[in-house]
Amino acid sequence: xxxxxxxxxxxxxxxxxxxxxxxxxxxxxxxxxxxxxxxxxxxxxxxxxxxxxxxxxxxxxxxxxxxxxxxxxxxxxxxxxxxxxxxxxxxxxxxxxxxxxxxxxxxxxxxxxxxxxxxxxxxxxxxxxxxxxxxxxxxxxxxxxxxxxxxxxxxxxxxxxxxxxxxxxxxxxxxxxxxxxxxxxxxxxxxxxxxxxxxxxxxxxxxxxxxxxxxxxxxxxxxxxxxxxxxxxxxxxxxxxxxxxxxxxxxxxxxxxxxxxxxxxxxxxxx
Amino acid sequence: xxxxxxxxxxxxxxxxxxxxxxxxxxxxxxxxxxxxxxxxxxxxxxxxxxxxxxxxxxxxxxxxxxxxxxxxxxxxxxxxxxxxxxxxxxxxxxxxxxxxxxxxxxxxxxxxxxxxxxxxxxxxxxxxxxxxxxxxxxxxxxxxxxxxxxxxxxxxxxxxxxxxxxxxxxxxxxxxxxxxxxxxxxxxxxxxxxxxxxxxxxxxxxxxxxxxxxxxxxxxxxxxxxxxxxxxxxxxxxxxxxxxxxxxxxxxxxxxxxxxxxxxxxxxxxx
Numbered sequence: 001x002x003x004x005x006x007x008x009x010x011x012x013x014x015x016x017x018x019x020x021x022x023x024x025x026x027x028x029x030x031x032x033x034x035x036x037x038x039x040x041x042x043x044x045x046x047x048x049x050x051x052x053x054x055x056x057x058x059x060x061x062x063x064x065x066x067x068x069x070x071x072x073x074x075x076x077x078x079x080x081x082x083x084x085x086x087x088x089x090x091x092x093x094x095x096x097x098x099x100x101x102x103x104x105x106x107x108x109x110x111x112x113x114x115x116x117x118x119x120x121x122x123x124x125x126x127x128x129x130x131x132x133x134x135x136x137x138x139x140x141x142x143x144x145x146x147x148x149x150x151x152x153x154x155x156x157x158x159x160x161x162x163x164x165x166x167x168x169x170x171x172x173x174x175x176x177x178x179x180x181x182x183x184x185x186x187x188x189x190x191x192x193x194x195x196x197x198x199x200x201x202x203x204x205x206x207x208x209x210x211x212x213x214x215x216x217x218x219x220x221x222x223x224x225x226x227x228x229x230x231x232x233x234x235x236x237x238x239x240x241x242x243x244x245x246x247x248x249x250x251x252x253x254x255x256x257x258x259x260x261x262x263x264x265x266x267x268x269x270x271x
Numbered sequence: 272x273x274x275x276x277x278x279x280x281x282x283x284x285x286x287x288x289x290x291x292x293x294x295x296x297x298x299x300x301x302x303x304x305x306x307x308x309x310x311x312x313x314x315x316x317x318x319x320x321x322x323x324x325x326x327x328x329x330x331x332x333x334x335x336x337x338x339x340x341x342x343x344x345x346x347x348x349x350x351x352x353x354x355x356x357x358x359x360x361x362x363x364x365x366x367x368x369x370x371x372x373x374x375x376x377x378x379x380x381x382x383x384x385x386x387x388x389x390x391x392x393x394x395x396x397x398x399x400x401x402x403x404x405x406x407x408x409x410x411x412x413x414x415x416x417x418x419x420x421x422x423x424x425x426x427x428x429x430x431x432x433x434x435x436x437x438x439x440x441x442x443x444x445x446x447x448x449x450x451x452x453x454x455x456x457x458x459x460x461x462x463x464x465x466x467x468x469x470x471x472x473x474x475x476x477x478x479x480x481x482x483x484x485x486x487x488x489x490x491x492x493x494x495x496x497x498x499x500x501x502x503x504x505x506x507x508x509x510x511x512x513x514x515x516x517x518x519x520x521x522x523x524x525x526x527x528x529x530x531x532x533x534x535x536x537x538x539x540x541x542x
Contacts, residue, residue, distance in 0.1 A: 002285055011282035012290055014273055014374050019283055020353070021415035022293020028361070053416065054423060080361055082291070085419075090299070090351055090378045092415060092422040092446055103285050107361045131402030131466075132438060136416060143414035144292035144363060145324065145407060148356075151363040152325060167403060175363055195402075 001073060002105040003066050016101050018084030021092070022142040024100075025049035027081045029067075030109075030238050034075035036067060038237060038269075041200045046083060049139045055085045056100040066104050077109045078238055082142070112239065117263065120243030120255060121160035121234070125223065126150040126175070129167045132194035140197045150175045161234050163223075163247060166195050171221045177236040178202035179244075180216075181229040182256050187216035188229070201235040201266065208265045214258065231256030240266055272344060273376040274337050287372055289355030292363070293413040295371075296320035298352045300338075301380075301509050305346035307338060309508060309540075312471045317354060320410045326356045327371040337375050348380045349509055353413070383510065388534065391514030391526060392431035394505070396494065397421040397446070400438045403465035411468050421446045432505050434494075434518060437466050442492045448507040449473035450515075451487075452500035453527050458487035459500070472506040472537065479536045485529065502527030511537055 002010050017023035027042045036042075043060055050057045063081065070079055082105075086098040128150050136143070150162050161174040172190050173179055178199040181188045187209050192198050209216035226232070231253045232244040241263045246252050273281050288294035298313045307313075314331055321328045334352065341350055353376075357369040399421050407414070421433050432445040443461050444450055449470040452459045458480050463469050480487035497503070502524045503515040512534045517523050 004285065010285060012285050014275065014281060014283050014353075014376060016290065017419075018293075019287065019290040019355075019374075020297075020413070021419060022289075022413050023416060023419055026291075053420070078361065082285075084290075090349065090376075092418045094419065094423065096423075103290075105285060105361075128406050129404065131404035131407075133400065133402035133417065135399050135420060136402075141416055142291070142293050143416045145294060145412055145414045146404065147363045148288075148292060148294055148365065149324070149406060152365065152367075 001070055002103065003069065004103050005101060006062065006066055012101065012103060013087050015087040015089070016084050017086060017088055017094070018082060018101065018142055022144070024055065024082060024084030024142045025053065025140055026083070026142060027140065028237055029079045029081070031071055031074060031077050031079055034071055036071060036079065038200045038204065041203065042237070045140065045198070045200065046081060049141065050083060050100070052139055053141065054096065055083060056097060058083055058100055058102050063102065070104060070106050074106050078107045080105050080107070084142070110238065116160060116242045117240065120245035120253070122158055122246045122248060123161045123163055123174070123234070123244050124154060124159050124248045125250065126153050126162040126164050128153070130164050130172050130195040132166055134194055137195050138192050138198035147175050159248070160242065165223050169223050171223050171226060172196040174234050177234040177239070180205060180233050180235070181221065181226065182231040182258055183229045185214065185258060187214060187258070188219050188221060189216065190221050191218045199235065200237050201240065204266060204269065205235060205262055208262055212261065227251045230254055231259060233259045272341055273374065274340065275374050276372055277333065277337055283372065283374060284358050286358040286360070287355050288357060288359055288365070289353060289372065289413055293415070295326065295353060295355030295413045296324065296411055297354070297413060298411065299508055300350045300352070302342055302345060302348050302350055305342055307342060307350065309471045309475065312474065313508070316411065316469070316471065317352060320412065321354060321371070323410055324412065325367065326354060327368060329354055329371055329373050334373065341375060341377050345377050349378045351376050351378070355413070381509065387431060387513045388511065391516035392505070393429055393517045393519060394432045394434055394445070394515050395425060395430050395519045396521065397424050397433040397435050399424070401435050401443050401466040403437055405465055408466050409463050409469035418446050430519070431513065436494050440494050442494050442497060443467040445505050448505040448510070451476060451504050451506070452492065452497060453502040453529055454500045456485065456529060458485060458529070459490050459492060460487065461492050462489045470506065471508050472511065475537060475540065476506060476533055479533055483532065498522045501525055502530060504530045
């Protein structure tokens with residue numbers, strides 16, 4: 001099921017600036033038991049991403065109505081919302097206030113082993129570095145060649161995620177997730193001021209940490225320093241939280257009670 | 272006129288990875304007198320861009336055949352070729368060897384004042400900086416949010432181009448062009464090892480300089496050092512070469528005989 005500007009369709013104009021230039025933003029939402037998880041957070045981030053890129057924000061009530069249509073048909077799976085700046089002729093220049101395009105599409109839920117959640121996953125470090133641009137940092141925009149090339153670095157199915165560094169050697173995120181590290185019952189997660197996507201679950205975890213009176217630092221985390229941490233986990237809206245049990249060739253992490261506590265919190269969160 | 276994978280159409284699948292992630296490359300070709308200028312250079316860059324991004328290179332003879340169809344209808348204007356990695360389901364991962372999509376579209380030639388070519392243009396420096404990533408540097412890929420946001424910084428029609436710096440303060444390019452500077456009858460153009468697009472006309476100019484026994488250095492050019500140059504010009508496949516007569520608030524450049532010599536060379540170049 002795909003809705004293009006509200007209508008069932010499977011294609012978009014070639015004049016769409018998402019197609020021409022990656023000129024847009026997206027959200028990936030988990031539908032579970034007929035309910036979209038963290039819906040308000042996603043819609044909020046969609047709005048703020050559009051605003052930062054000067055893209056016309058689609059009406060929230062229209063988007064919500066379209067999401068309801070999808071969920072009415074599919075109670076389990078993943079919904080992707082893409083909002084682009086709209087259609088225009090050739091050239092980078094755009095008319096302010098251009099009507100944006102939105103594409104809402106449903107995919108079945110990906111199947112993951114329970115082991116990922118319970119025991120944890122193996123990860124590797126990626127060769128490609130993330131470029132630094134504070135103007136784009138945090139936004140879930142459609143310029144994703146770095147993530148794509150990073151994900152293309154390995155084919156081994158037993159590796160769940162690749163760890164991305166910036167050009168200074170700071171750990172930033174996974175190709176499709178945010179990262180947290182644990183030491184002395186404190187959480188540490190990379191600062192996303194220069195690059196990376198500000199994840200919905202990442203922000204939830206920052207909130208849970210406050211609720212649990214657990215200190216969580218947004219830090220510069222050098223890749224060579226990850227060996228100092230006791231535990232680590234990755235997170236996103238589709239997978240939730242997965243402990244990282246290994247960064248191949250670098251470090252084995254223990255399973256940590258704080259990770260389990262955050263998983264429980266996330267699972268029972270009603271938002 | 273738009274050809275999508277060879278067929279007249281005006282839309283592309285929403286599963287296209289160009290639309291999903293900006294996962295592709297493009298070329299902008301000038302058609303003049305029923306002939307595509309620098310065609311081989313463009314096809315060569317298209318191929319090398321695809322190869323660097325591990326995108327299936329479209330058959331050159333098929334692309335040429337499709338270009339012939341367009342030129343048969345339109346003798347003057349601009350052709351844009353977009354090649355994306357192809358269609359796929361959600362997620363950054365791709366299947367190696369995926370069949371790429373190609374979209375070839377025609378636009379009328381933009382109308383510019385002759386003054387731009389003869390007297391030169393006014394430019395400004397952009398606030399936004401280009402992020403540095405050697406893996407993507409030089410490629411005319413579809414991740415163009417930086418160029419778009421740069422072009423959105425001014426509306427004044429009397430300003431023809433914005434000058435882009437990287438995060439270190441090096442001048443790299445214009446939003447839609449490459450830059451050259453002249454001092455003591457030597458050409459200087461920014462190194463494009465960390466960011467920027469390796470332009471077709473830029474590479475021609477490097478070749479012409481050799482033919483003319485004029486030294487051309489690919490340099491790190493600090494923005495604060497541009498005041499030291501006597502003259503400057505911008506270039507791309509659609510506009511050719513335009514002298515830069517001013518960087519607003521920074522520097523007025525003289526008109527230089529070397530720029531005119533290069534313009535003549537470019538105009539009479541048969542390739």
